[in-house]
Amino acid sequence: GAGVSQSPRYKVAKRGQDVALRCDPISGHVSLFWYQQALGQGPEFLTYFQNEAQLDKSGLPSDRFFAERPEGSVSTLKIQRTQQEDSAVYLCASSFDNLAASSYEQYFGPGTRLTVT
Amino acid sequence: DQQVKQNSPSLSVQEGRISILNCDYTNSMFDYFLWYKKYPAEGPTFLISISSIKDKNEDGRFTVFLNKSAKHLSLHIVPSQPGDSAVYFCAAEDSGAGSYQLTFGKGTKLSVIP
Numbered sequence: 586g587a588g589v590s591q592s593p594r595y596k597v598a599k600r601g602q603d604v605a606l607r608c609d610p611i612s613g614h615v616s617l618f619w620y621q622q623a624l625g626q627g628p629e630f631l632t633y634f635q636n637e638a639q640l641d642k643s644g645l646p647s648d649r650f651f652a653e654r655p656e657g658s659v660s661t662l663k664i665q666r667t668q669q670e671d672s673a674v675y676l677c678a679s680s681f682d683n684l685a686a687s688s689y690e691q692y693f694g695p696g697t698r699l700t701v702t
Numbered sequence: 703d704q705q706v707k708q709n710s711p712s713l714s715v716q717e718g719r720i721s722i723l724n725c726d727y728t729n730s731m732f733d734y735f736l737w738y739k740k741y742p743a744e745g746p747t748f749l750i751s752i753s754s755i756k757d758k759n760e761d762g763r764f765t766v767f768l769n770k771s772a773k774h775l776s777l778h779i780v781p782s783q784p785g786d787s788a789v790y791f792c793a794a795e796d797s798g799a800g801s802y803q804l805t806f807g808k809g810t811k812l813s814v815i816p
């Protein structure tokens with residue numbers, strides 16, 4: 586697969602449960618982003634990694650949200666003690682290298698739709 | 703405080719005619735702008751972009767125009783095809799901020815009628 590993949594595609598969690606969402610970026614892509622898209626809204630930035638370093642986590646809505654990318658490839662977004670307001674589509678995107686690239690194009694995965702009941 | 707605004711939630715256009723999707727922004731630090739297309743149950747797909755040093759960029763049927771003084775950009779699709787029916791998102795980036803995050807509008811749903 587040449588694109589960004591995400592798993593699971595759909596996740597139903599009971600309020601209070603912890604969830605983990607996985608992102609496999611395009612091979613060789615240095616930068617990785619997580620976005621949250623609520624119904625009827627555009628994607629909103631959560632966090633950004635360059636290789637394994639989390640350089641910006643200003644968009645994470647609370648300390649229940651945690652992201653990691655330990656080996657600079659696969660990333661996991663973890664949400665602890667899920668709440669109903671966490672229901673959204675979580676999108677992962679990757680890009681080659683913003684420092685060297687002539688464009689800032691980000692390639693998106695299909696997203697994980699999280700429903701908290 | 704929405705920094706990127708797409709004021710038209712939906713747009714219907716006849717096949718073969720021009721589709722014009724509009725986007726306004728408020729942050730003067732934005733210097734790169736992108737349009738993404740999204741089909742249901744899929745992630746956004748990059749369409750076309752423009753740097754703030756340009757006022758026009760063209761790629762096949764798609765042209766993006768940027769008016770910096772008005773903080774306005776538009777996407778023109780000519781001719782429109784039924785396969786263009788999707789939600790279109792305008793996005794902006796402040797490359798000087800260091801995190802390369804994209805700020806998105808709420809999207810415009812384009813319906814191209816055969």
